[in-house]
Amino acid sequence: MKDKEIKLRIIEATDSLGGNSSKMARLIGVTPNYLATVITNPNKGVSATLLKGFAKAGYNLNWIVSGNGQMLNNANGNAVATLKTVQGKLDAALDLVSKLEFYTERLEKLNQQSESINYGQQSAGSVSGSQNNLEGKQETTR
Numbered sequence: 017m018k019d020k021e022i023k024l025r026i027i028e029a030t031d032s033l034g035g036n037s038s039k040m041a042r043l044i045g046v047t048p049n050y051l052a053t054v055i056t057n058p059n060k061g062v063s064a065t066l067l068k069g070f071a072k073a074g075y076n077l078n079w080i081v082s083g084n085g086q087m088l089n090n091a092n093g094n095a096v097a098t099l100k101t102v103q104g105k106l107d108a109a110l111d112l113v114s115k116l117e118f119y120t121e122r123l124e125k126l127n128q129q130s131e132s133i134n135y136g137q138q139s140a141g142s143v144s145g146s147q148n149n150l151e152g153k154q155e156t157t158r
Contacts, residue, residue, distance in 0.1 A: 044069030
């Protein structure tokens with residue numbers, strides 16, 4: 017099996033998060049399917065993508081690769097990893113809010129333009145109707 021010891025430490029790291037591999041995959045920035053494939057497929061090696069994700073999440077690559085040292089880069093590794101995950105989600109949410117505000121403003125402008133056009137059509141219809149009424153009254157008086 018390729019990278020058997022590394023895969024066992026990845027499983028150990030996942031177990032430290034309650035054994036939820038989907039949560040670990042999101043934390044390191046890969047799909048749950050990809051992480052599961054790497055861990056379970058004996059012919060699949062551990063990729064640089066996985067290692068970079070673990071490093072960004074606060075895991076000690078020396079521990080993952082060799083088993084030496086602590087699992088986390090510091091005592092607050094899980095907190096740091098969680099904070100990075102929350103920050104990423106917050107940034108994404110703020111981006112969505114910004115887009116929502118943009119489209120809301122566009123819809124309001126379009127609605128105002130539509131109301132203006134409708135008011136103009138109603139005013140033109142009122143003038144035509146008044147002229148028709150006036151002409152009808154003139155004909156009946158003749």
